[in-house]
Amino acid sequence: MNSTGQDATGRTYRGAGPQQRREERRARLVDAAVEVFGTSGYRSATVDKICAAAGLTKRYFYESFDGSEALLLAAYASVTDRLRESILRGADGGVDLDEKIRGALASFFETVADDPRISRIAFQEVLGVGPEVDDAYRSCTGSFVDAVLIVIDPEIDRTAVSDLHLRTLATGLVGAVLLIAQQWVLSDNHQPIESVIAGAHTIVMAVLSELV
Amino acid sequence: MNSTGQDATGRTYRGAGPQQRREERRARLVDAAVEVFGTSGYRSATVDKICAAAGLTKRYFYESFDGSEALLLAAYASVTDRLRESILRGADGGVDLDEKIRGALASFFETVADDPRISRIAFQEVLGVGPEVDDAYRSCTGSFVDAVLIVIDPEIDRTAVSDLHLRTLATGLVGAVLLIAQQWVLSDNHQPIESVIAGAHTIVMAVLSELV
């Protein structure tokens, strides 16, 4: 009994250590969650369906997650990270504020259009699940607002508006872009992406032009 | 005889005909749904809880609704009707566009603050439930966009922008106000209502000022 004393370490299997195997299984579960939550929805998803999509069994699910809500949080973090990354990548190319915003919006809408599962998880499935998930949603939305504030901060006249008012404005801009994207992907007849980018750009620049 | 307008089958009970009794029970169920969905959420709600809150039994639930999703649709319609009514009432007092928008926003935020159940059902619980509910959400959001378009139509230069662009702008404005309200009620430390009204007003007027 316990002659080897390898409780914590374990041994290699298929050329990978225990820690690496666990992480690979966890990653497969998160990918499967994005697929299932993003196509069939969170409410109709079950642990068994997730495991079947991941090619694993329930035993490995509970190895990495306490329950389906924990997995939803992980899937939500995965897709919002992807969104945040694409926005920053799109904004990098611009030389001035106008170009940066147009690039960020274009990259954002392209990502949303490219993978409908992302928008479904980020905009629909995550709401109304439970207190913890709601907190994550509010916190994530707040982080996008913070990102907007950081980008526009050096370009505006900070003496013209209070911090609180500025934050409310940034929240409104995020909301404008989000609802435009949401209605865009939900509508049956997809209007061209240039159209939604132009609309979002008009709103953002109209508000920012009052702050310079 | 039969001067009370009864159905072919059925009789009066407690001074009301069968049809009237059914409608009263249905209204009680919708009110109970607003209470339960708006406080504990749709996901944790059950038919039994709804019936207990309404002071009725399941038998009367299935008399008026096919399932919990149908009840959610009815509760959603109830709260969005209340919101729409409050917005129109607030806009009526203004003499010009600026005053109308300020009045509409003030009335909207007051209603949201007055009854948190409304915003919870309208902004959170309704998303990601199922295809029918999603359709209702998209349709309702579209109706708010239509309302915005009707209000601003006589005030703007229609030759400056295309219909499609105008609709995208209106969608963005609705999204801005919605997310400001959502983050407002979700935040622990409630900032004063005048602050959120001012922020929303700034955004709406900044966009509209480019269209005159």
Add this chain to the structure above:
DNA sequence: GTGATCTGGCACGGTTCGGTGTCAGTTTGC
């Protein structure tokens, strides 16, 4: 009053799902 109808409370069967246990087969270290 009397019988028919309406009401509300209870409970039952059926289903689904979460979480755990078991066990045979496979892979690795020695």
Add this chain to the structure above:
DNA sequence: GCAAACTGACACCGAACCGTGCCAGATCAC
């Protein structure tokens, strides 16, 4: 080769919930 550890498939149990049926008491028409 062999024992120990890892893997995957399946079975099981309990809980929750939906939808329906039943029944005793209240209420109304006659």
